[in-house]
Amino acid sequence: MRIVCAMSGGVDSSVAAALLVDAGHEVVGLTMRLYDASGHERQGRGGTCCSPAEIDQARDVCATLGIPHYTVDERERFTATVIDDFAREYAAGRTPNPCVRCNEHVKFGPLVARARALGAEALATGHYARSEDGGLLRAVDESKDQSYFLFAIGPALLPFVRFPLGTWRKDQVRERARALGLPNADTPDSQELCFVGGRDHGEVVEERARALGLAGDALGPGEVVDETGAVLGAHAGIHRVTIGQRRGLKIPGTTARYVLRVIPDKRQVVVGGAEALQTRALELRDFRRLAPLGAREVLRAAVQIRHRGRPAPATIELDAGIARVRFDEPVGAAAAGQAGVVYAVDRVLGGGWIDGVTG
C-alpha cells in the first residue's frame, strides 16, 4: 500500500516511516516547510533554495530508508492559521494552543489532500496516539500521548490517518532509530513551540501582533489587580503570564497568589488565592465529535484541559457545537483558549476549546 508519511526531521516521524517500510508499504516522505528558522534565510532570492536544518534531516532519513522525499511549502497557511491565531488569541486574553491549530488546519487536511493526490491510501505521522476503526485513542506510552492535540482533525479524516508509534514507547523508538543508524536518534525532545525557535515567547507574540495591528491595544504593560480590583503591581503584558502562574509576579506580601484570569480590555491581570483558581464548570465551543454521539446528549466521561493534565471525571452536556462540562471535583487553572478533550478511558470522544469558565 502506498502511504505518505509526514516527516518533520525528528526521530519520531523518522521511525514511523521506517516501521511502515519494514511492514512492506511503499512509503513516500513529505516534509512541510512551515516557517523561516531565522531572518537571514529570507535574504537573497526569497530563501527558496536554502531550507531549515530539519528539512535536510528528513531528506537524509528518507535517503537512508531508500524512499522518495518531497518538501511542500506551507509557510503561508501556517502563518495565517497558526501564528496569526496565536497572536490574536493572546490579544483577546485567551491562551492559545498552536499545536492543536496546526493539526487542525495544516498537518491533516492539506496533507491528506496531497496524499490522496499522490495516490496514497493513508497518511501516517509520528504522533503518539492510536487510530482504530475510525476512532482516536491514547498512545500506549501514556507519558508521550498526543491524542489531546489531535482531536480537532475531525472524524472525516481519521479513517485515512495512521499513527505507527501508537503502540511504541519512546525509548523503543530511540533504540530503533539507533539500530537504523538515524542521525537524530538521540536528539532531545523539543519542549518549545516550533516557530518560537529559541526566541522570547512574548516577543514572538508581540512581533506578530504588531504585524496584525493588534499589539498597541492589548499587549502593552498593565496592572496586576486582586479580585476586588485593587492594584497590587504591574506586568509586562497579558500574553506574558499564564493562568495558574505563581512565580515571577513581583507582588509584595506573604500569601501565595496565582494568576486567575486576564482582562484584555483593561490590560489587567487578576490574581488571587489557590482556591479561586478552582473551576467546577466550563464551556467548550466548536465541539467536534470523534465518536457516535448525538447532537444533544448528556454523558459521563473524563475531561482533560491541558496537555499532560490529568483527565477529571465530569458530566458533559452536549448541545450541538457546545459542550457544558461540570466536574465532579474542582479542577485547577482552566485557561480559555486551551483545548478541552473528552475521554472514555483511552478513547477520545470529542473536544472543543475552553470558552468561558462558568463556575
Place this chain on the structure above:
Amino acid sequence: MRYLDHNATTPLDPRARDAVIAALTDPLLQGNPASTHGPGQRARAVVEQARRAVARALGAEPLEVTFTSGGTEADNLALLGAARALRAAGRPAGILTSPLEHPAVLAAARQLAREGHPLAFVAVDTRGRIEPDALIAALRGRDDLGVVSLAAANHVLGNAYDIPALVRATRETAPHALFHCDAVQAMGKLPIDFKAWDLDLLSVSSHKIYGPKGIGALVHRRRLTLQPILHGGAQERGRRAGTESVAAIAGFGVAARLAAEELSARRTHAVALVARLRSGLGDMPGVTLHGDPERSAGTTVSAGFAGCDGQLLAMCLDLAGFAVSSGAACSSGSPEPSPVLLALGLPVADARSALRISVGAGNTFEDVEALLAALPAAIARVRGALSDGDWRTVEP
C-alpha cells in the same frame, strides 16, 4: 524511470565519462596544469585540447574561452566582471536584460544594481518573445547602459531567440554596449556562433550537454577587460583563479565536440518528440501550452494544467516513474511560481499549475507516449484532491 527533465541536467554521455575517467586515472595526467614540469605540461595539454574543442563548437578562438565552475559562474563573471570593469574605466556600466533570464543572470544583475549600476529590462510579450524593436526601444536614450544580457534559449519555456538580430539592434542603438548571451540552454540544441553572431560574451555549461557537472565556460572577446570575481593565482590568463578541474574539463571538451557534431541529429530527434508531446497535451482538456511554438530550442514543453498544482503533479509523475519539473529545478519546494511564467502575465494560479517537460537524446517515442498515457489519471487525482474540502484555502 523515464527522464524528461533535460533542462535541469542531462545524463553523462559515456564518451565524456571515459574522458573524465581517463584524466582521473591516467598516472601521467596527475600534474597541476600550471606547473612547469612534465606532469604539469601533460595535464595542461588535456585542458588546452578541451579548450580547442569548446571554442570550435561555439565558433570562437581557444584564447577566447575561460573555464569556470559552470553556467552560473560564467554568467556572474560576464555580468559582474564586465560591468565592474566598465565602471572602473569610467564608462557606462548599466545592465539591460529581460525578466525571463535565468536566476544566475538576474541575481548577478540585481547585485550590480545594489552596487549602483543602472538596471533596465526589455519588454517581453505573452509568449515570451523578445523583438529587436523592443530592445531598441529599451536601449534608446539610455547612454548609461553598458551590458546587454539575453539568453539564446529560455530555461523554462524553451523559446529560442534571434540573437544575431538582437545583437544588430544593440549595435545600432547602443554601439558602446557589450552583448552577453547566456547560451547554457541553447548549446547542443541550436547552432551557436560567437564570431558570426558578433557577441562579446557567451556562457555555456557542460552538464546541460551530457558532460560532467561542475564545469562551464565563459567565451569573451580576447582583449575584453573583465574584473575577476575570484582572487588568487593567474590561471585562465588571470580571468579565473584556481587550479583547473582537469578531468571535468576533459569531459566537457568531449561533450562540446559531440554537441556540435551531433547537433542536427539531436535536434531532429527532439523536435519530433516535442511535436508529439505538444499535440498530445493540446488534446487534453484544461491544458495550456506556454511559450513560442514558432521559435523554439526544440526540446522543451511548458504547459499549464488548470485546477492543478504543478509541484504536486510533478511529485505524482515522479512516483509513476516520470522525471519532470514544476519549474526551474532550484525553485523546488518553494511556493513561488516561476518568475518566467509570471513575466508572461500569467495569473499566479496558472503559473503554479505548470509543468516543464524537456526531452533529450536518450528519450524515445515510447517515453513520450507513456507520459501522455499517464498524465490524465495524475491530473484527475490532483484536481480531485485539491477541489475537495480537505484542501482548505488560506483565509487571512
